[in-house]
Amino acid sequence: xxxxxxxxxxxxxxxxxxxxxxxxxxxxxxxxxxxxxxxxxxxxxxxxxxxxxxxxxxxxxxxxxxxxxxxxxxxxxxxxxxxxxxxxxxxxxxxxxxxxxxxxxxxxxxxxxxxxxxxxxxxxxxxxxxxxxxxxxxxxxxxxxxxxxxxxxxxxxxxxxxxxxxxxxxxxxxxxxxxxxxxxxxxxxxxxxxxxxxxxxxxxxxxxxxxxxxxxxxxxxxxxxxxxxxxxxxxxxxxxxxxxxxxxxxxxxxxxxxxxxxxxxxxxxxxxxxxxxxxxxxxxxxxxxxxxxxxxxxxxxxxxxxxxxxxxxxxxxxxxxxxxxxxxxxxxxxxxxxxxxxxxxxxxxxxxxxxxxxxxxxxxxxxxxxxxxxxxxxxxxxxx
Amino acid sequence: xxxxxxxxxxxxxxxxxxxxxxxxxxxxxxxxxxxxxxxxxxxxxxxxxxxxxxxxxxxxxxxxxxxxxxxxxxxxxxxxxxxxxxxxxxxxxxxxxxxxxxxxxxxxxxxxxxxxxxxxxxxxxxxxxxxxxxxxxxxxxxxxxxxxxxxxxxxxxxxxxxxxxxxxxxxxxxxxxxxxxxxxxxxxxxxxxxxxxxxxxxxxxxxxxxxxxxxxxxxxxxxxxxxxxxxxxxxxxxxxxxxxxxxxxxxxxxxxxxxxxxxxxx
Numbered sequence: 001x002x003x004x005x006x007x008x009x010x011x012x013x014x015x016x017x018x019x020x021x022x023x024x025x026x027x028x029x030x031x032x033x034x035x036x037x038x039x040x041x042x043x044x045x046x047x048x049x050x051x052x053x054x055x056x057x058x059x060x061x062x063x064x065x066x067x068x069x070x071x072x073x074x075x076x077x078x079x080x081x082x083x084x085x086x087x088x089x090x091x092x093x094x095x096x097x098x099x100x101x102x103x104x105x106x107x108x109x110x111x112x113x114x115x116x117x118x119x120x121x122x123x124x125x126x127x128x129x130x131x132x133x134x135x136x137x138x139x140x141x142x143x144x145x146x147x148x149x150x151x152x153x154x155x156x157x158x159x160x161x162x163x164x165x166x167x168x169x170x171x172x173x174x175x176x177x178x179x180x181x182x183x184x185x186x187x188x189x190x191x192x193x194x195x196x197x198x199x200x201x202x203x204x205x206x207x208x209x210x211x212x213x214x215x216x217x218x219x220x221x222x223x224x225x226x227x228x229x230x231x232x233x234x235x236x237x238x239x240x241x242x243x244x245x246x247x248x249x250x251x252x253x254x255x256x257x258x259x260x261x262x263x264x265x266x267x268x269x270x271x272x273x274x275x276x277x278x279x280x281x282x283x284x285x286x287x288x289x290x291x292x293x294x295x296x297x298x299x300x301x302x303x304x305x306x307x308x309x310x311x312x313x314x315x316x317x318x319x320x321x322x323x324x325x326x327x328x329x330x331x332x333x334x335x336x337x338x339x340x341x342x343x344x345x346x347x348x349x350x351x352x353x354x355x356x357x358x359x360x361x362x363x364x365x366x367x368x369x370x371x372x373x374x375x376x377x378x379x380x381x382x383x384x
Numbered sequence: 385x386x387x388x389x390x391x392x393x394x395x396x397x398x399x400x401x402x403x404x405x406x407x408x409x410x411x412x413x414x415x416x417x418x419x420x421x422x423x424x425x426x427x428x429x430x431x432x433x434x435x436x437x438x439x440x441x442x443x444x445x446x447x448x449x450x451x452x453x454x455x456x457x458x459x460x461x462x463x464x465x466x467x468x469x470x471x472x473x474x475x476x477x478x479x480x481x482x483x484x485x486x487x488x489x490x491x492x493x494x495x496x497x498x499x500x501x502x503x504x505x506x507x508x509x510x511x512x513x514x515x516x517x518x519x520x521x522x523x524x525x526x527x528x529x530x531x532x533x534x535x536x537x538x539x540x541x542x543x544x545x546x547x548x549x550x551x552x553x554x555x556x557x558x559x560x561x562x563x564x565x566x567x568x569x570x571x572x573x574x575x576x577x578x579x580x581x582x583x584x585x586x587x588x589x590x591x592x593x594x595x596x597x598x599x600x601x602x603x604x605x606x607x608x609x610x611x612x613x614x615x616x617x618x619x620x621x622x623x624x625x626x627x628x629x630x631x632x633x634x635x636x637x638x639x640x641x642x643x644x645x646x647x648x649x650x
Binding site for chain 1 (some may be wrong): 430431433434437448523524526528529530531532591606609610613617619630633634635636637638640641644645
């Protein structure tokens with residue numbers, strides 16, 4: 001009986017053995033991925049030049065986005081704000097302020113882009129093909145068709161996704177984000193090289209940008225650039241005093257081949273409602289107004305001129321001030337919980353996160369910037 | 385013995401009733417939509433607003449509605465009953481008298497439960513498809529990515545979605561089988577299995593425990609929605625299926641360790 005008792009006990013090791021094997025299967029690829037790939041050394045200048053010279057590459061891939069701003073999930077709040085039950089959109093831009101998201105992207109040449117934000121049982125698509133930009137929300141079945149006026153074609157061609165409005169605004173390829181940061185390279189920034197990294201199976205150089213100014217909430221920005229194609233594969237923004245990236249946007253898979261042309265053809269499906277809009281023309285200026293300012297909110301969405309933000313400061317300390325903002329009633333309770341502040345600018349409430357601070361003033365002005373709270377107040381006080 | 389067990393399981397009045405009720409859920413949804421005119425765009429459960437335009441969506445809406453609770457509940461009933469039910473009826477002794485051996489009996493039970501998972505999800509899809517085709521027009525199926533699929537491809541995707549849903553319940557079924565070997569009270573095993581599924585779903589909604597989210601067996605229950613994209617995004621589905629295999633390995637081994645060493649008194 002003794003041997004039988006031992007074999008009984010031995011059998012119970014089977015589930016634990018299975019668990020250990022699974023843990024190993026999961027852990028081993030992670031360990032090898034953590035190894036830094038070997039790449040010939042490159043200076044920061046060489047890398048930036050390499051990126052600037054790189055030809056646009058056709059690709060398809062999936063992107064993982066994660067946001068860690070140290071603020072609670074706002075989706076319940078936006079549901080309340082959008083309430084009334086007029087059909088729920090699959091996506092609201094505030095969703096991107098918390099948690100992680102996935103997107104699929106397809107790029108072919110300068111004027112064909114498709115970005116699909118993959119949500120739970122829903123999807124938001126932005127398709128740019130030549131002079132046409134389509135946005136689609138599977139929740140409301142709403143299609144918006146933008147026609148780009150001839151004069152703005154070139155500007156829209158270089159930054160396709162920027163020609164779109166709010167549903168797509170936060171969705172950018174790493175290429176677009178990195179371009180914005182690289183355009184901003186000035187003496188305000190310390191540029192250095194990080195350790196090479198492997199992303200989506202590609203060997204990549206890492207460029208580290210750190211602002212000199214203490215007023216910025218940004219500690220450093222890391223951009224991973226494919227060593228072969230020079231495509232930016234990952235952008236991470238680290239806030240001061242935070243170990244985890246406050247913003248992270250990177251490819252989880254990438255294939256360098258031209259996607260099928262049908263991927264960029266959009267036909268409004270049956271049952272959808274289509275709204276037609278024209279981009280450019282009378283709004284020609286707005287198409288490229290906000291492009292190079294990484295920290296400023298995008299000013300290129302067609303909107304009333306009264307709400308056009310004014311910017312104060314430059315580079316890392318840029319603060320956008322928007323006039324005449326109507327705060328939805330549902331947000332009042334939320335604002336009351338924010339820190340009250342006062343100064344020569346008047347009175348207001350301060351909403352803080354690890355990366356972006358927002359000052360909502362009682363006179364209807366709203367200031368937004370990736371700067372410390374005191375720098376934000378100073379910028380508002382100095383604003384005309 | 386394989387066929388005998390499968391046939392006897394699906395001939396059981398309880399299993400037949402469960403499958404029938406599961407098929408009735410999307411059919412009932414379709415009838416309600418038919419009578420009320422259906423929700424407008426963006427309202428109600430996912431896919432339900434599409435049903436009036438295309439009956440195929442009754443099946444997908446049915447899957448969406450039953451996946452969070454009803455479908456797993458019936459799986460918990462079947463899995464929890466598998467060993468404990470025989471034990472409580474006193475029939476387990478007679479089954480073990482056969483020379484097949486305990487390991488083989490457990491394997492047969494596990495395969496039967498797996499077959500039930502797939503059959504249950506297919507029953508939902510079939511009920512929805514039949515009701516949808518009778519009550520509504522059918523045609524090209526609009527994907528979440530705004531493209532359209534031919535009717536045949538759309539029905540194919542729907543059935544594939546049902547199979548993925550069925551397979552995503554395997555992990556929970558394995559847990560149920562393990563719990564069923566622990567007790568002679570089938571209701572207890574069923575309740576414990578449902579309880580664990582609810583716990584897993586609740587933990588999945590708590591952002592403070594984000595680290596364990598990829599490991600929750602309820603995590604991928606809605607991954608089948610990715611089949612309705614164009615192109616199909618396989619990452620979440622394959623991650624979910626791999627996770628189900630992991631759960632089957634661990635809890636299957638635990639059930640084997642328990643069942644082959646337990647004293648069968650009843």
